Every structure is written in structure tokens, then in C-alpha cells.
Amino acid sequence: MAERCAVAGIGQTKYSAKRTDVSMAGLVREAALRALEDAEMTWKDIDAVVIGKAPDLFEGVVMPEIYLADALGAVGKPMMRVHTAGSVGGSTAIVASHLVHGAAFERVLTVAYEKQSESEATWALTVRVPFSLPLVAGAGGYFAPTIRQYIKRSGAPENIGTMVAVKDRLNALRNPYAHLRMEGINADMVMASPMLWDPLRYLDACPSSDGACAMVLTNEKNAERVKNPAWILATAMRSEPISFPGRDEVSPRAGRDAASELYLEGGITNPREEIDVAEVYVPFSWYEPMWMENLGFAPKNEGWKMTAEGATAFDGDLPVNPSGGVLSSNPIGASGMIRFAEAALQVRGQAGEHQVDGAQVALGHAYGGGSQFFSMWLVGSAKP
Amino acid sequence: MSEESLTVLRSPVKLEYTFTAGETSSRFLRGFAEGKILGRRCPECEKVYVPPRGNCPICTSPMKEEMELAHTGTITKFCIVNLPFAARQIEIPYVSASILLDGADVPIFHLIQEIPYDQIRIGMRVEAVWVAPDERIPGMESITHFGPTGEPDVDIDLFEDADA
Amino acid sequence: MREVALVAFAQSPSVRQDLRRNEVEILTPVIAEAIRWGGVPRKEIGFTCSGSCDYLAGVPFSFVSALDAVGAWPPIRESHVEMDGAWALYEAWVRLQVGDVDSALVYGFGKSSVGDPRDISVLQLDPYYAAPLWPDSVSLAALQARALLQSSGYTERDFAEVVARSLRDAKRNPNAQVSGDFSPDELVKARYDVSPLREHDCPPVSDGAAAVVLAAGDLARKVCERPAWIAGIDHRIEAHSLGARDLTKSPSAALAAEKAGMGKGSLDVAELHAPFSHQELILREALGLGESVAINPSGGALAANPIMAAGLIRIGEAAQLVMDGSAKRAVGHATSGPCLQQNLICVLEAR
Numbered sequence: 001m002a003e004r005c006a007v008a009g010i011g012q013t014k015y016s017a018k019r020t021d022v023s024m025a026g027l028v029r030e031a032a033l034r035a036l037e038d039a040e041m042t043w044k045d046i047d048a049v050v051i052g053k054a055p056d057l058f059e060g061v062v063m064p065e066i067y068l069a070d071a072l073g074a075v076g077k078p079m080m081r082v083h084t085a086g087s088v089g090g091s092t093a094i095v096a097s098h099l100v101h102g103a104a105f106e107r108v109l110t111v112a113y114e115k116q117s118e119s120e121a122t123w124a125l126t127v128r129v130p131f132s133l134p135l136v137a138g139a140g141g142y143f144a145p146t147i148r149q150y151i152k153r154s155g156a157p158e159n160i161g162t163m164v165a166v167k168d169r170l171n172a173l174r175n176p177y178a179h180l181r182m183e184g185i186n187a188d189m190v191m192a193s194p195m196l197w198d199p200l201r202y203l204d205a206c207p208s209s210d211g212a213c214a215m216v217l218t219n220e221k222n223a224e225r226v227k228n229p230a231w232i233l234a235t236a237m238r239s240e241p242i243s244f245p246g247r248d249e250v251s252p253r254a255g256r257d258a259a260s261e262l263y264l265e266g267g268i269t270n271p272r273e274e275i276d277v278a279e280v281y282v283p284f285s286w287y288e289p290m291w292m293e294n295l296g297f298a299p300k301n302e303g304w305k306m307t308a309e310g311a312t313a314f315d316g317d318l319p320v321n322p323s324g325g326v327l328s329s330n331p332i333g334a335s336g337m338i339r340f341a342e343a344a345l346q347v348r349g350q351a352g353e354h355q356v357d358g359a360q361v362a363l364g365h366a367y368g369g370g371s372q373f374f375s376m377w378l379v380g381s382a383k384p
Numbered sequence: 385m386s387e388e389s390l391t392v393l394r395s396p397v398k399l400e401y402t403f404t405a406g407e408t409s410s411r412f413l414r415g416f417a418e419g420k421i422l423g424r425r426c427p428e429c430e431k432v433y434v435p436p437r438g439n440c441p442i443c444t445s446p447m448k449e450e451m452e453l454a455h456t457g458t459i460t461k462f463c464i465v466n467l468p469f470a471a472r473q474i475e476i477p478y479v480s481a482s483i484l485l486d487g488a489d490v491p492i493f494h495l496i497q498e499i500p501y502d503q504i505r506i507g508m509r510v511e512a513v514w515v516a517p518d519e520r521i522p523g524m525e526s527i528t529h530f531g532p533t534g535e536p537d538v539d540i541d542l543f544e545d546a547d548a
Numbered sequence: 549m550r551e552v553a554l555v556a557f558a559q560s561p562s563v564r565q566d567l568r569r570n571e572v573e574i575l576t577p578v579i580a581e582a583i584r585w586g587g588v589p590r591k592e593i594g595f596t597c598s599g600s601c602d603y604l605a606g607v608p609f610s611f612v613s614a615l616d617a618v619g620a621w622p623p624i625r626e627s628h629v630e631m632d633g634a635w636a637l638y639e640a641w642v643r644l645q646v647g648d649v650d651s652a653l654v655y656g657f658g659k660s661s662v663g664d665p666r667d668i669s670v671l672q673l674d675p676y677y678a679a680p681l682w683p684d685s686v687s688l689a690a691l692q693a694r695a696l697l698q699s700s701g702y703t704e705r706d707f708a709e710v711v712a713r714s715l716r717d718a719k720r721n722p723n724a725q726v727s728g729d730f731s732p733d734e735l736v737k738a739r740y741d742v743s744p745l746r747e748h749d750c751p752p753v754s755d756g757a758a759a760v761v762l763a764a765g766d767l768a769r770k771v772c773e774r775p776a777w778i779a780g781i782d783h784r785i786e787a788h789s790l791g792a793r794d795l796t797k798s799p800s801a802a803l804a805a806e807k808a809g810m811g812k813g814s815l816d817v818a819e820l821h822a823p824f825s826h827q828e829l830i831l832r833e834a835l836g837l838g839e840s841v842a843i844n845p846s847g848g849a850l851a852a853n854p855i856m857a858a859g860l861i862r863i864g865e866a867a868q869l870v871m872d873g874s875a876k877r878a879v880g881h882a883t884s885g886p887c888l889q890q891n892l893i894c895v896l897e898a899r
Contacts, residue, residue, distance in 0.1 A: 061672070063601065069786070099642055104642050
């Protein structure tokens, strides 16, 4: 009953610590123009605009769709702004896809961004009501205890995190947009970096980046004139409360439920075999093995084996984050959409140097909050 | 006039907020001023939440039943932090942990002190250390940290999903 | 398009400042009431979407704690917009169009008393060229009001008449914050806040929340005797640069109304989200609302303005009149941004 939806154009900006060469408007336009060019469309062809980003405290601009209407050619069009914490880049793409699936509009521009250099990201993340105890020194401080639980529960060897940290930065060397491009990155470098929140070292953690990512989504009729569109096979979102008795924070049920619905809708019965490449939201190295389990690629307590045996490496049987992932570029509000867009790039054969050969089905994944918000999609080169 | 073009504009902003803790939080915070850690029990799920919430996040039943919790508990997870602590001077590295107080079903966050950081483990028994009674305020800072009780470790079953 | 209707609407009485309850405590009974009236069991709701604003609340991720009021277990399909709940309703309507879920819970909430909404409004503006000058929402609205006075036949007394009618009607609305009998002649004698606007021409500062349940097709018919069917819903945005717009007109409201098919039949009621009195006049013209349409029987945003819920409340109030049989066809409008920059129109009808 739902209309089919495809990714017709993709655009990204160069990710870096501080984009002082563009304003916020310039940043989003850079990505949007590239997506339009890729789709062989102009602003006039777009029916609706959906933007997404993380908390406005990261830039100090409240409800920026109001300011960005001019920059994104949205005058006279519907425009919305999604905010679902860290998963927002993914949710934004999904909301945009609903406009097409639901036959409300035919050609939708979706953009996710963060220009966090304009405010103070650490401050923005720790602003709180005065009557709560400031205990968590950064996002890593929140997730590190859960990682320790995973290590204890799974018996994973201590070097798994380092392996992921190296792998993703090596992949980033194949991605001209990536923020961190660390030639010669190896395990010794990671182990030599300062320990921040045991077991996470500096190089186990994501950078803070400015950047934007955009996609043009179209219905089937409009996808016909697009060379190799990426067809959306399925989308899923789930949320759960941040704390309740017996909550499994290592492999949250919201993530597992979202993945189950995704595979059901996408006709996947064996994700490990049937998915060719995965762009997964890994902001801290140890989250790769944890998400491999949560996404059903590996049985409980065995996700680390995929990393250890090289399955998730660029030349492995299920490459994870060939783009370099969040560990290499992290404009917070955009990171989810970058995962979704990179998955689409793969099945379109447009990933250039980080193209995984023969990728036909790809997963894009994002999460946010206290591992409580999950958004994910499956894209494929064949029309569903 | 300088040849350089203007690329960065500093625009300071000051906004003042007066927050409302809310009924449930207010009672919880006032408890600290009296040296108490207060929780609430869900009448349907029968689980005890600390910090207490107005209604159960699982079944949304209002949680009215309030009780005092023990000041002892078990570490369920922790990490060793090497970044300076925002609120006060603490030696780095320090340990922040989730502590399941005896009688509670949800852990609270706090600092662990009085033990070398590399000796801390999941399952360790700890006890709240309070500031002097006349220095207590309506806030979690009335407890400076949790320290080891010396009891044997507990084998803590961490992962059971709440039943729908 | 799939048939979707509002089957329940609940709101909290708006107050100047709720010192006792935080946002979640205000929201919880509102959601509980909407679920009760909606007739769809909480665990069967297919999709949940909310609207709120971090800067209004003074903390990032402020929407997260509201999940306690929803009962997100087992995990739910849930999303959020950093916009008035009216846009969360739009997202939920779109979600139901996809066809795999049949019901949605939508809510909007905010405590405007926590910060200063006038100061916060400045941060919505272009951060490089406009915001540093610090033109707040009242000043910009006054700019628009002045332009309206100079370009049209409207007078300050016309503004006062909007206020007088709104606050008189608000006497019948138990959820209104401000109400009473005021004569326009007395109102125009009050001193200016920012000329030509007086304090009564501006919205009150309000703490409040609202929630709505949507249901599709047969489910709506099953749970509700007289669903308020969404005959059309659309929203449009205009240019941000104030100099690029004719502030005395609202082309985006007119366009949204056209796309939503508002003109396809006569209207009994229009609930317009006009936080400033003169904006009602602009919207009436843009929407072509004649004398036969009752405007803001709830009192509108001049009687209560819980930011992030106020637009959703307009749609809810209009829907309520359809659900209780007093209206056959109604429109709810919501606005966002300075001087009516963005507008949403929801056309509701009895079938």
C-alpha cells in the first residue's frame, strides 16, 4: 500500500573540527547542493524539506529551520525539524521517507547537520538542572561503565576496542570527507593515547566535528530517471526509558526490537549473510562488538569475535563502517544521517575508494540518548 | 582598515532560568537535607525507584508510596575517569559508579572513594558517606561519596528485562 | 489519502507559573486523559510523537524525560520535533498515511515561565545578522503591527476588539489563563509595551501541555462516536529575512489553506494561533474568513499561550467542537517563527 521510496541524491560536506569558511547556512547548503546535483535536480524540484540536528545548544540557534528556510530553498514549502537526540540524523531520514511512503510528497530534501564549533559541545552536553549531580564527565563517562559490563559479561579480550579504533581510522583514509585522517594509525598509537574513561582512551573516542549531510528522496515515478537509486527496503525506530529495573544497557531491547522489525519488513532472515555492508553508529570503539550483537549479526556475547577475526574489516565478510564511521567524523546531529547516506552510497556503487565490492544490501544505523533511541534503515540496489 | 575579512563573530548570550524540581524531586532532594535517601514503589510492578519518579516509566502508574532506602548498596558498573570533575576538586583518576542501594531496583550514580581505583569491581559492597549534619543541603551533594563496607562481593545478576 | 481523525484531545489549564510541578508532572495527567478518552489502549498505540523546545526548558534533550508520561515499554515507535506539537501532529498524520500503524499519540508541552520567552525568541533569528541586535518577539510583532496600521485601514482599536472578544469568550474556557470583560475603549487607553502593541495585545506567559490521539479509518469509527476527520493538513514556511517579506500578509497561511483544501466547504469555526492581536486580522484576510466563521471561541493564544502546545491546542479545540457535534467543519491553525513566518492549517470535519 505504501509508495516506494528511493535515495536519488546524496551530498556531504568535508567534516572538520571548525568550518570557519562557511556560516551555518553555508554549511547546510554545501551538502544540499551536492545532493541536488547528484540527483540532477534543482531547488525548484523539491516539494518538502526535513532537517534534523541535535540540541540547539550546540550552536546557540533556537529552532534553526526558521533561519535556514532561505538557505535550503524551502520558501513556499513544508519544512520540519526533527530532534531525537543522537539518533536524529537517522530519524530525520526516516521522517523524510514517510513523506514519500505516505504519498504526501514526491521529492523530499533531507539535511542533518551540526556546526558545534559555534558553541561549546562539552558545555552543551553537560547543561543540566541544578538539582542533579554532575557526575558524568562527558558522553564517554556515561558509556564506559556499560562497556565494562560488556567486557565482563562476554569475556572479550582487552584489545578489541583498539582493533576497532584502528580499523575505522584506516577506512577513513579512503574517505575524502572524513575529519580524522590519521596516516600510519596502528594499535600502538591507540594504546599510547591518554586513558579518558577506562577502558576508553582518547583514540577510542569520536572527534567533535562540524558538518552536514543531505539526501534527496523520491517516489518510484521520480526514481525512474535516476541512475542506480538506492531503494529503501525498510525503516525502523524504537525508544525505551533511560532507566528501569533490570534494564539491559549493553544490548537494549529497543535496538533489538527495531532490528527485528527492520529485517521482517526488509525480508531478511539471516542478517549476517544477507547484508553486505553496515554503517553503524560507533562513537566509542567498543560499541562495534556490542552493536553486532544488538543488530543480530552475532549471538549474545560473541560480537567481539567478528571484530577479532576481521569480519568487520574493509575486506571482511561484513565490512562495518567503511566510511570511517563516527570514530572518524562526528558532527553529532548529522552522524546518523551520514550512516544512512553511506549505506545508500554503497548500494549505488558511489562510495569511491571505500566502495565495498558488490554491495547490494546495506544497513544504516543510529542511536542516541542513554542508548534508548534507535533508528535504522535497509537500502538495496534492487527495487523491492 | 585591515585587509582580513571578518570570519568569526563572538556573540555572547546570557539567559536566566528558574527551574522547578517538581513535587517528586522536591521530596527526594529534601530527604538529603535530613540525611535520608528516599525512593518510591510502583504499586503495579512493585519495583522501587530511586531517584523516585512521579509515575512508573514501565506501566505509568502513579507512584505515591515513599520509603527510606538503606545507605548501603552494590556496585553494578563503574568507570575510572581521567578528566577533571566539573563540580569539585577531586584527584584524577576517580571512579564514578552505578550503585544499587539495598531495597532499590534501579541504581543511582555516585562517586567511589577511599579505595584505590584499580581495586574497584562490579559486585563490591559500598556505603554512603555524608557531610556533617549541619552542612547537609537538599541535594545529592550531601553525600560526598560511597566507600567500601568491607563486606564480601555480591554476585549481581545484571541483565533481566522488565516484564511488559 | 488514508482517513485519519482526532478521537481525543486533552490539555492542562494554562497557568502563569506552576511552581509545584515540572514539565513531566504537568504532562502526565494530560496524556492519561487523552488515552482514556481515545479508547485505544496505551500498549496498542502505533506511533508517538511530541513537540517541545530545549531552550524553552533550559536543558538539552528536554523531551527525553517526558517518556515517563508515555510508558515506553515495551519499546515504542517514537519521534520528536523541536517544534510546536501541531507539527508533531503533522508527522503523526504522515506516519499513519504509510499504512502499517493505525493510531498515534501526539503531545506538546512547555513551561514558558522557566526562562524568558522574549529573550529566547531572539535566538531563533539569523545568528550573524539579526540576533546580535536583540530584536525580541514583541518588538518584531510590533514592527509588523505598525506596518499593518500604515498599510491597511486597521486601527489600534481593531486590535483591542480582537482582545476584548477573545478574553470574553475565554470566560467559558476552563483551561484559559486570562479572561474577562474589557471594553475596547478602555483597552486602547492602556500604555504601550512596544508601540503600537500594548500588554494585552501580546500573549500571556503560560505553563501547559496538550495531547491528542489520532486514529485511522475503522479504528477511529470504532473508538469515537464523532471523530474529527482530518480533511486536509498542510504547512508552509516563508523567507526568514524580515526585509524579504511583506509582514502585513500571510502567504504561507493562505497557501497551506489552499493545499489543505480549506476552501472546499464552509467553515463553522476557526481556531487561529495568533499570539498577537493584530496577527488575527492578518490571518483572517489570508484565509478569507468571513463574518460567519466563529474565530477562537477558546479565547485563542491571547487567553493562554503555552509555547510548544499552543498550536496543537488550536487544532484540539477545533476538533473538540466537531467531536461534540457543535461544528461540522472547522480549521485549526498553528504558527512558528517571527511574525507568522511559518503556518500550519488542519481542516477538520464531521462525516
